Amino acid sequence: MASGTLSDPLLFAVFVIALGVIALSLVLLAVVAALRLQLLARERRLRRVIARWQPLLARTVAGERIAVPRLLSATERELVLPLWNEVRESIRGEAEARLDALARRAKLDRTARAMLALRGPRKKRILAINTAGYLLAAECWDRLLALCRDPNPTISLTAVRAVMRVDPARALPELLPLMLARENWSLAHLVPLLRAADAGVLAETLERAMSRAAGGDLVRLLRLAEALPPDRTSTWAGRILEAGAPEPVIEAALRLVRDPRDAPLVRRYLEHPGWQVRVRAIGALEHVAGADDVARLVAALGDREWWVRMRAARTLVRLPFLGEEELSRLREAVPDRFGRDALAHAEAEERAP
Amino acid sequence: MTLAGVIYGTQVFYLSYFIAINCSYTLLGIVALLTLNRYLDRHAMDWQPRLHTGAEPPISILVPACDEEATIGGSIRSILQLEYSEYEVVIINDGSKDRTLEVLLREFRMLPFSEAYRRQIPCREVRGVYRSTVFSNLRLIDKENGGKADALNSGINAARYPLFCAVDADSILQRDSLWRIAEPFMEEPAMIACGGTVRIANGCRVEDGFLTGIDLPRKPLALFQIVEYLRAFLFGRLGWEPLNALLLISGAFGVFRRDRVIEVGGYRGDCMGEDMELVVRLHRLQRAAGRRYRISFVPDPICWTEVPESLSVLKDQRARWQRGLSESIVYNRGLLFHRRGGAPGWLAMPFAILFEWLSPLAEVSGYVLMTLGFVFGLISVEAFALFFLVALGFGVLLSVTAMLLEELSFHLYTRPRNLPTLLFYAVLENFGYRQLVAVYRLIGLWRWATKRKAIWGRMIRNASWHVRP
Numbered sequence: 071m072a073s074g075t076l077s078d079p080l081l082f083a084v085f086v087i088a089l090g091v092i093a094l095s096l097v098l099l100a101v102v103a104a105l106r107l108q109l110l111a112r113e114r115r116l117r118r119v120i121a122r123w124q125p126l127l128a129r130t131v132a133g134e135r136i137a138v139p140r141l142l143s144a145t146e147r148e149l150v151l152p153l154w155n156e157v158r159e160s161i162r163g164e165a166e167a168r169l170d171a172l173a174r175r176a177k178l179d180r181t182a183r184a185m186l187a188l189r190g191p192r193k194k195r196i197l198a199i200n201t202a203g204y205l206l207a208a209e210c211w212d213r214l215l216a217l218c219r220d221p222n223p224t225i226s227l228t229a230v231r232a233v234m235r236v237d238p239a240r241a242l243p244e245l246l247p248l249m250l251a252r253e254n255w256s257l258a259h260l261v262p263l264l265r266a267a268d269a270g271v272l273a274e275t276l277e278r279a280m281s282r283a284a285g286g287d288l289v290r291l292l293r294l295a296e297a298l299p300p301d302r303t304s305t306w307a308g309r310i311l312e313a314g315a316p317e318p319v320i321e322a323a324l325r326l327v328r329d330p331r332d333a334p335l336v337r338r339y340l341e342h343p344g345w346q347v348r349v350r351a352i353g354a355l356e357h358v359a360g361a362d363d364v365a366r367l368v369a370a371l372g373d374r375e376w377w378v379r380m381r382a383a384r385t386l387v388r389l390p391f392l393g394e395e396e397l398s399r400l401r402e403a404v405p406d407r408f409g410r411d412a413l414a415h416a417e418a419e420e421r422a423p
Numbered sequence: 424m425t426l427a428g429v430i431y432g433t434q435v436f437y438l439s440y441f442i443a444i445n446c447s448y449t450l451l452g453i454v455a456l457l458t459l460n461r462y463l464d465r466h467a468m469d470w471q472p473r474l475h476t477g478a479e480p481p482i483s484i485l486v487p488a489c490d491e492e493a494t495i496g497g498s499i500r501s502i503l504q505l506e507y508s509e510y511e512v513v514i515i516n517d518g519s520k521d522r523t524l525e526v527l528l529r530e531f532r533m534l535p536f537s538e539a540y541r542r543q544i545p546c547r548e549v550r551g552v553y554r555s556t557v558f559s560n561l562r563l564i565d566k567e568n569g570g571k572a573d574a575l576n577s578g579i580n581a582a583r584y585p586l587f588c589a590v591d592a593d594s595i596l597q598r599d600s601l602w603r604i605a606e607p608f609m610e611e612p613a614m615i616a617c618g619g620t621v622r623i624a625n626g627c628r629v630e631d632g633f634l635t636g637i638d639l640p641r642k643p644l645a646l647f648q649i650v651e652y653l654r655a656f657l658f659g660r661l662g663w664e665p666l667n668a669l670l671l672i673s674g675a676f677g678v679f680r681r682d683r684v685i686e687v688g689g690y691r692g693d694c695m696g697e698d699m700e701l702v703v704r705l706h707r708l709q710r711a712a713g714r715r716y717r718i719s720f721v722p723d724p725i726c727w728t729e730v731p732e733s734l735s736v737l738k739d740q741r742a743r744w745q746r747g748l749s750e751s752i753v754y755n756r757g758l759l760f761h762r763r764g765g766a767p768g769w770l771a772m773p774f775a776i777l778f779e780w781l782s783p784l785a786e787v788s789g790y791v792l793m794t795l796g797f798v799f800g801l802i803s804v805e806a807f808a809l810f811f812l813v814a815l816g817f818g819v820l821l822s823v824t825a826m827l828l829e830e831l832s833f834h835l836y837t838r839p840r841n842l843p844t845l846l847f848y849a850v851l852e853n854f855g856y857r858q859l860v861a862v863y864r865l866i867g868l869w870r871w872a873t874k875r876k877a878i879w880g881r882m883i884r885n886a887s888w889h890v891r892p
Contacts, residue, residue, distance in 0.1 A: 080435065080438075081805055081806060081809060084438055084442075084809045084813055085809055085812075087442065087813060088809060088812040088813045088816050091445075091813070091816035091817055091819075091820050092812075092816050092819075094820055095816065095819045095820045095823050098820070098823040098824060098826075098827050099823055099846060101827060102823065102826050102827050102830045102842070102846065103842070103846075105827075105830045105831065105834075106830060106834070106842050109830075109834060191464070192464045193464070223610070254610065256609050256610060258479060258609050376539075376541050379539075380539065383539075408539070411537070411538075411539035411540075412539045414537035414539070415536075415537055415538055415539035417537070418536050418537045418538075418554070419536075419554075
C-alpha cells in the first residue's frame with residue numbers, strides 16, 4: 071500500500087467505501103432538505119385549516135349554528151380531526167352535542183370510521199379511536215372493545231378511555247379483567263378513568279371481583295378502588311385488616327382506611343415486622359386516631375426505621391386535637407433523639423406557610 | 424519485519440480503526456433511528472391536554488450551587504414554575520465564597536428549619552437547613568464545600584421523594600421537563616434512572632428562566648457544538664437505549680431512583696465525571712446482583728445549556744470530560760465482560776473503551792503519522808488521500824445522519840436560514856473542529872494518565888441570550 075496505487079486491492083476497497091460514504095452523505099443531505107420542504111408545506115396547510123376551522127369550532131361551542139365549509143380532501147379532514155378532538159376534550163355540557171353535530175355534518179365521522187378500519191400509523195389510529203368514542207360509540211362498540219385488547223398500551227388505553235366515556239357500566243365488566251392483567255396499564259392512567267364511572271356501578275363491580283381475587287390481583291383491585299369515595303371502600307379495607315393478608319395487600323388496604331371504627335384494626339399493624347406496613351398503618355391513623363393513639367405514635371417516634379419515625383411525627387402534628395403547646399410538651403418528653411428531631415421537623419414543616 | 428511491512432501494517436491498522444469506529448457509529452445511528460421512530464409513535468397523543476392524575480411519582484429536584492450569586496435566583500425561580508403535580512426543590516449551597524447564601528435567603532425569604540437530616544450517604548458537614556416562607560416546596564442545605572458530587576449526596580440525604588432529579592444551577596428547563604422525564608418511571612416499574620436530551624441555549628432567547636425563542640448562535644464554535652450535541656444525544660444515547668446499555672446521563676438533567684442510588688453509595692466525590700461514573704456503577708452493581716432494572720433516555724429537548732464560545736474553555740471542558748470517562752471506565756472495570764454484564768458489559772463498555780476512551784489517541788496519532796508518512800514519502804498520495812477521504816467522509820455521514828434524526832423528530836430550528844446553516848456546519852465541522860476536539864480529549868487523557876491534580880475549569884457564561892422581563 072505504501073507504494074500503492076488504486077491497483078492495490080486494499081486501497082481500491084477503501085476507495086469504493088469512501089465513494090459509497092460520500093454518495094450516501096449526499097443522499098441524506100437531499101433527504102433532510104426534502105423533509106424540511108415537506109414540513110413547511112404541511113405547516114402551511116395546517117395553518118390554513120386552523121385559520122378556517124378554529125373560529126367555526128368556537129362559534130359552534132358558543133351556540134351558533136354555522137354552515138359547514140366544504141372539505142376539499144380526506145387529508146384536510148384528517149387535519150381538522152385533531153383540532154376538533156382538542157376542543158371536544160375541553161368542553162362539557164350542551165356544547166358537546168353541538169360539536170358532535172358539526173362533526174357529523176362535516177363528515178368527520180366517516181373519516182374516523184375509515185381510519186378505524188385501517189392499520190395505519192399509530193397517530194391516525196389513536197385519533198380515529200378518540201373520535202369514534204365521541205361520534206360512533208354505538209356503531210363501533212365491538213371494534214372499540216377489541217382495540218382495548220391491543221398489545222400497545224397507548225392504543226388500548228385510548229380505546230378504554232373511549233368506551234369508559236360512553237358507557238362505563240357496560241364497559242367495566244369487560245375491562246376489569248384487562249385492568250388486572252395488563253401490567254403496562256399504569257394505575258396513573260386507570261384511576262382517573264374509573265373516577266368517571268358511576269360510583270355505585272364501580273363499587274359493585276370491584277366488590278364482585280374482590281370476592282374471587284387474591285395476591286397481586288387483590289392489591290391492584292384495592293388500588294383501583296382509590297377511584298371511589300372513601301365511604302364506599304372502608305368496609306373492604308376493614309374486612310381485609312380483620313382477616314389478615316400478605317403485606318402488599320395489607321398496605322393497599324391501609325391506604326383505604328377512613329372510618330374511625332377501623333382504628334382498632336389499624337392499631338394491630340403498628341407493630342408489624344414490615345416497616346412499609348407500619349408506615350401505612352401510621353398514615354391510616356392520621357384519619358382515624360383518637361386521643362389514646364398519641365402514646366402509640368410517640369412510641370413510633372423511636373422506631374428503628376427513619377420513614378416510620380417521620381410518618382409518626384407527621385401524623386402527630388396533623389392530629390386535629392393536638393395543639394402547639396401539647397406538641398412541644400410531647401417533643402420534650404420523647405426519649406429518643408432521632409424521634410425528637412423527626413417531630414421538630416414535622417412541626418416546622420406544618421408551621422411553614 | 425521490513426520497514427515497508429511496518430508502514431503497511433500501520434496504514435492497515437489506522438484505516439481499519441477509522442472504518443470500524445465509523446461503521447459502529449453508523450450502526451448505532453440506525454438503531455437510534457428505529458428507537459426514535461418508536462418513541463415518536465408512542466408519543467403520538469402528546470397533543471392532548473395533560474391531566475394531573477395524582478399518581479405521578481413525586482420528585483425532589485436537587486440544585487447544587489457554588490458561587491452562583493449572579494444567576495441562582497433566576498434559575499430557582501424558573502425551576503419553581505415547572506409544570507408537575509408534586510415536586511420539591513432542594514438547593515445545596517456547597518460552601519460558596521460569594522453571596523449565594525445571602526441571595527437565596529433574601530430572595531426566597533428563607534428561615535432556619537429543624538430538619539431531621541438523615542445521613543444515608545457520607546458527605547461534608549451540613550451547617551444548616553433553611554426553608555422558604557414563600558414557596559413551601561423550597562429548601563436550602565448550607566454545607567461545607569466538598570464539590571458537586573458531595574453536594575448532590577447531601578441533597579440526596581435531604582430529599583423526601585422516591586425520585587430525585589439532579590439539575591445544574593445554570594440549566595434552562597422546559598416547563599414540561601419533569602413530565603416528560605417522569606413518564607418512563609410511570610410506565611416501567613424497573614426504571615431506576617432516566618436522562619434527557621440537552622440542547623444548546625447559545626443564540627436562543629430566554630425570558631424569566633424559560634426558553635421563549637429558538638435560534639442558532641452566531642459564533643462558529645457554538646454552531647459546531649450544536650451538530651456535535653445532536654450527534655451525541657440523538658445518536659449515542661438513543662442508540663444504546665433499547666439495549667439498556669446507556670452509560671451516561673448528563674449531569675445537567677437526569678432523574679434517578681433515590682433508594683437505588685443510596686444503595687450504591689451515591690456520587691463519587693473523587694471523580695471528574697461523577698454523572699457517568701454513577702450510571703456505570705449502577706449498571707455494574709445491578710447486574711452483579713442479578714436485579715431487573717432499566718436505565719432510559721428521553722429524546723425530547725428538555726434541558727438547555729450554554730456551551731463554551733472560546734477555545735480555552737472548550738479545551739478545559741473536553742479535557743475534563745475525557746478524564747471523567749477514563750475514571751468511570753477504570754473504577755468500574757469489573758463490568759467489562761462480566762458474565763452477567765449483558766449489553767453494558769459486553770457491548771457498551773468495550774465500545775466506550777475502544778471508540779471513546781482511546782479514540783483521541785488513535786485519531787490524533789493517525790492524522791500525525793499519516794501526514795508524516797506522506798511528507799517523508801513513505802505513503803503514496805493515493806493512500807494518504809484515501810485515508811483522509813474515508814475519515815472525513817464518515818464524519819460527514821455521521822453528522823448528516825444526526826441532522827436527519829433531528830429533522831425527522833423535533834426540527835426545532837425552523838427559521839429559514841437555520842437548516843442550510845446547520846447542514847453547512849455539519850459538513851464543515853469535519854475539517855478542523857473534530858480534530859481539534861480530539862486533541863483536547865487527548866490532553867484530558869494525558870492529564871488523567873499522569874495523575875495531574877484535578878481542577879474544575881470555570882465555564883464562562885455570557886448569557887447573551889438571556890432577556891430579563
